[in-house]
Amino acid sequence: MPDDGPLDLPTGAANARNGLFVAFEGGEGAGKSTQVRLLCEWLAARGRPVRATVEPGGTPVGAAVRAIVLDRAHTGLAPRAEALLYAADRAQHAHAVLHPALEAGEVVVTDRYVDSSLAYQGAGRTIPMDDVAALSRWATGGLRPDLTVLLDLPPELGLARARGRAAADRLESESLDFHQRVRETFRALAAAACERYLVLDATRPVDELAADVRARVGALLGVPA
Numbered sequence: 001m002p003d004d005g006p007l008d009l010p011t012g013a014a015n016a017r018n019g020l021f022v023a024f025e026g027g028e029g030a031g032k033s034t035q036v037r038l039l040c041e042w043l044a045a046r047g048r049p050v051r052a053t054v055e056p057g058g059t060p061v062g063a064a065v066r067a068i069v070l071d072r073a074h075t076g077l078a079p080r081a082e083a084l085l086y087a088a089d090r091a092q093h094a095h096a097v098l099h100p101a102l103e104a105g106e107v108v109v110t111d112r113y114v115d116s117s118l119a120y121q122g123a124g125r126t127i128p129m130d131d132v133a134a135l136s137r138w139a140t141g142g143l144r145p146d147l148t149v150l151l152d153l154p155p156e157l158g159l160a161r162a163r164g165r166a167a168a169d170r171l172e173s174e175s176l177d178f179h180q181r182v183r184e185t186f187r188a189l190a191a192a193a194c195e196r197y198l199v200l201d202a203t204r205p206v207d208e209l210a211a212d213v214r215a216r217v218g219a220l221l222g223v224p225a
Contacts, residue, residue, distance in 0.1 A: 149197075
């Protein structure tokens, strides 16, 4: 797939800004929240203004959306309704958090972004990818990350990790086939635009992964890792 194809977001004025936008993606239990925290701590220690955020739930509106989409009581939620809820969360997130922080020159580090909708609602729910991509493009005003870190993990291992720390939420409760489709889509997205991705084997030790992330982000910012 070409970099400017239907699964990608456009370049242009939407990415003209002073800050740096980093997204962490991956399946359940891949360790995204840990790597977000470690990267933000490293940047803050070097005096870089940094903002950690998450989707869904990075705003008060998003927290309400998160409660709906992850609640196992809502197992009958239609796939298109689910996709629209995630897009609503993303639109508010972009408006209230992402655009203002980037325009202020901050490094914004998000736990999940557009790729998660392409993987979970597109491949997982089998909604046409073009539809999901167009919805996210409209919701964000075309904003895409400068770097996406994909923490790649076999879904059976990731689900075991996730279910070992808490009761499974609505998405974690989906079938292994669902999560395999999710993983395959994440990997395809990264392969289609490899210059904007850092793909890491998430079975490796946390500190090794963090060092690789620091090296890539440091190179983008001109900060020694």
